[in-house]
Amino acid sequence: MLRWEKIEEGAMLLHSTVISLVPPYSFERLLRRLETHPDPQLFVDTEASTLRRAFRVGTRPVLASLQFAGSTEEPVIRLNTEATLSPAEQQLLEKTVRHMFSADQDLTPVYEHMRQSPEMAVLTERFRGLRFFLDSDLFQSMVKTIIGQQINLAFAASLTQRLLELAGDMMEDTDGRTFMAFPTEEAVARLEPDDLRPLQFSQRKAEYIIDYARAIVNGTIDLDRLWQMEDEEIVAYLTSLRGIGRWTVECLMMFGMGRPDLLPAADIGLRNGLQLVFGLADKPDEKEIRRIGAAWTPWRSLYSLYIWEAVGAVRRKEVWE
DNA sequence: GGCCAGGCTAGCA
DNA sequence: TGCTAGCATGGC
Structure with a gap:
């Protein structure tokens, strides 16, 4: 192979x-x-x-x-x-x-499951072959998710970029392009909120990220343990940290760990997506999303990805057939 | 200028 | 347990 x-x-x-x-x-x-x-x-x-x-x-x-x-x-x-x-x-x-x-990831059983719903069947055709592009490790996955809390994706990317420039390792390829490796836990743990404030991190966001890095460096949190834990155990384990709520852990399990059955029901993008894909009159609330999403088990992460992507396609002005 | 962003905490009933 | 104000800043 x-x-x-x-x-x-x-x-x-x-x-x-x-x-x-x-x-x-x-x-x-x-x-x-x-x-x-x-x-x-x-x-x-x-x-x-x-x-x-x-x-x-x-x-x-x-x-x-x-x-x-x-x-x-x-x-x-x-x-x-x-x-x-x-x-x-x-x-x-x-x-x-x-x-x-x-x-x-084998999409065959996922598509078979999705085709039970006409609205989702359309997405399996349109987005055929789309899969999660996961973060390379759990430290950066969590940091990027905390950065992404409550701000739009473009701004989140800017803040991540600035963190890379501040604390990452710069490299250059043979064509002179520069690349930033994500900062280590130690590098982020050494920062103070005042280092991040000028980069337009809010005081709280800065504290959450640095506290998280310090919890890893001092051994309060052991990310390697997560792979052996059940979803709900991970939620309980990580939400003990200030600044890390259920949505953040659900995103970590989806985008960091690649787990297949998460439903970030509080997510604004998913709320918009459900309204779009299923043609709902109102934006569904968290409870409503959990009710609808119950039928998506054991592939709720993949359903979420495809519904998010429908929003992305509209945002990119892709022609909808 | 107003509303929205792939939320969370703390305070209160 | 459930609700809400406040946070903080860019993008459109």
């Missing part, structure tokens, strides 16, 4: 690995989604079907390019990295990339 090659490129040796994804996977839909959900860590080269990004492998920042090859029905990603990675580091990076692309 994995193929190794060495390619001479200028003075720099590259490792190239091929990663196969479970079909269908639509790179096109991912690119569309990134238009309305910008990721300041990604350099998107649409022409070359390539994403470039700085990863943190262990503690070390590493540049990698992810080139989409193949097709929706035979999806393949070519992962190019620096030659200086050890086999263990290379393996760790590949695991992260598979996670980010939800490489093993």
Whole structure:
């Protein structure tokens, strides 16, 4: 399944690995989604079907390019990295990339389930091959989610960008492009709210993010434990921290962990999306969303993604057939 | 200028 | 348990 090659490129040796994804996977839909959900860590080269990004492998920042090859029905990603990675580091990076692309998510049973609803059936056609593009680790997933609380996506991306510039590690590729690796827990824990205030973080947002990083550094919170915990255990565990509510943890479990059955019923985007997709007269409240969403188990995360994406498509003025 | 953003806390009944 | 004011700032 994995193929190794060495390619001479200028003075720099590259490792190239091929990663196969479970079909269908639509790179096109991912690119569309990134238009309305910008990721300041990604350099998107649409022409070359390539994403470039700085990863943190262990503690070390590493540049990698992810080139989409193949097709929706035979999806393949070519992962190019620096030659200086050890086999263990290379393996760790590949695991992260598979996670980010939800490489093993089989959409077949999800679509079968969604087709029971005419409104959702339309979305399975329109967004065929759309999957979660996950955060590379749980620390940054939570930080980005806290940043995203109650502000629009564009502003959230700006704030994330500024945090990267303040506390991340800068790298440069052979073409002179600069990339920022997400700040470490330690780097964020060392900050004070006054460092973030000039970047237009609210006082509270600054406190929440720094407190969260400190809780990890001092061992109050152990993110590795989450993988063994049930959804509701994770909610109870993390909402003990100030600034982290149910919505934030639900987003962490969806966008950080890739869990399939979360319903962030308080989410304003989901409320708008439900009204849009199901043609409701009024914007549904949290209780109403839980009532409607009960029928979506065990795929409530995927339903949410497709409903969010309907809002995104309208925002991008995509023609609705 | 007013309303909306992929919320949370604290205070109160 | 359930409701609400206040927070804080950009985008449209």
